[in-house]
Amino acid sequence: MTHNAPSTAQSTNRQALALLPAIPGVCWILIFVLLPLALLLAHSFLSRNDASDPALPLSVASYARFFGNTSFGFDLIYPQLLVRTALLALLATAAGLMLATPVAFWIASLPSRWRTTALVLIAIPMWTNLVVRTYAWQLLLGPDTPLARIAESLGWAQPGEGLYPGLLAVLLGMTCDYLPFLVLPLYASVERIDWTLAEAAQDLGATPPQVFQHAILPQILPGVAAAAFLTFIPALGQFLIPDLLGGGKVAMLGNILQQQFGASNDWPFGAALTVMTLLSAVGLLILRKIMSAPRSDSDRRPASSSV
């Protein structure tokens, strides 16, 4: 990237003026995004007064509580909650990837005028309200539904109970929600595959699994990573799906977080939980940045950058 070195004062002025149109937008982000995030951080260091409202003095009580100092003695329920949430998110992302990858390859194998239709069909659930898609799983997984009966015969559910509410319901809901968000970046990657590499591998005598592993997989890995991060990070903050499908039995970080701003009325603690979620997300974003940075010139492949 070349650094634009202005050669004359006029050129600097022109460059500065060129930035002008961006100022309203940047100001908006500063005031309505950055400032709220700063206030969030500040709030997590407040304590509660007698009326349970956030008030000075500053204290780290909320963070102490998160890291084990609960009113019931030392208990790591909150870090466990974070880990449980991350595991659920990981499971849903992995399951989604396993389903999304064949779909991406299939769409890429269609003649081009059918591809757009297939992509639109994938996009429609994505653009449909999550509340609608989630409560529909309540209907599909309740007792007396075909899916519940299948689960009963497999021993996954008690007779008459159905899969909803429960952990499997939450997982199904999450996986279903993430599918389109995984298919689209995966497809972008698959579309750009250089098939000559696969042909060359075949000519050299590789078996189909070997062809996939050595000639195809490395080419789509950036797309897979992009899709995974795109899904996993929002999944950490998932509220709606465990709220509607978990029935109080499955609580993820998002539910406990929301509770603090609602029924529990402990805003400083809620802010602390939000900050922990934020830090986890930022950590993942940094990880992604590191993973996607080109390592060396000899490592660079032809651009397959959906990252």
Add this chain to the structure above:
Amino acid sequence: MRATRHPAFLLLVAFTGAFLYAPVMVVVLLSFNSARHGMAWEGFSLEWHRALFQNPAILEAFGNSLILAVVSTLIALPLGIGIVLGFGRNRWRGLEWLRTLIQLPALLPDIVMAAALLIFAQTARSTLGVLDLGMTAMVLGHVSFQIPFVAVVVGARYLRLDPALEEAARDLGAAPIQVFRTVTLPLLSSSILAAGLVCVALSLDDFIVSFFASGPGSTTLPILIHASVRRGLTPEIHALSTWLVFAAALLAIAASRRSLFDRPIGPHNNGLT
């Protein structure tokens, strides 16, 4: 690629498609079911769809959702376009940080933005006495996560424009505003429209930011449906949801049309064909 015609593969794809559409289909089908409760099909009926238009709560929520979507889009578009034009093709490294900052609402989990917005609104109310939870707060939240999408959609298009077109206009004596109005804006118009569609869809779909920022009288459709799920689902909700699915389908199709115009623009094809 012969693997893609293997029956097991196709079966898996078909299963995934069914899995993806099962929730949508069940809601749509139930909305036409004349039975009030349960999943058993009792005959085709339009009565729940008709009842939609007589339900004051639904109509109010629909109005709120629409106003919210339109107002936030109308604010987010100019702000986002301004960012695209201002940052343009500028490669100054400091801008990379700003670009990441602008993308933050799209990168972070939306519950983080929702909680931050709630705290911001309450702080504003207690210190300045200005902001109440409700439509205004929701607009603020929605615009904040729409701006990154506008910047990406319009920015992608802008970067593919041949700079020679704008330079030519400037060389011919046009002031920057004229360059924008007569050259840049028409070339960007289809991507601006696409960005607008994305903004509307994002706003209509949003639950968590609206949920946190809502106050009395500012119920939106997703909030209404959520409350209704807790109180007890009625077939009118299924009918409402069906219309939301239909709207999503329209938006998805419209947006896919826009992106068909993705071609590099330059003097050789003057961007008009």
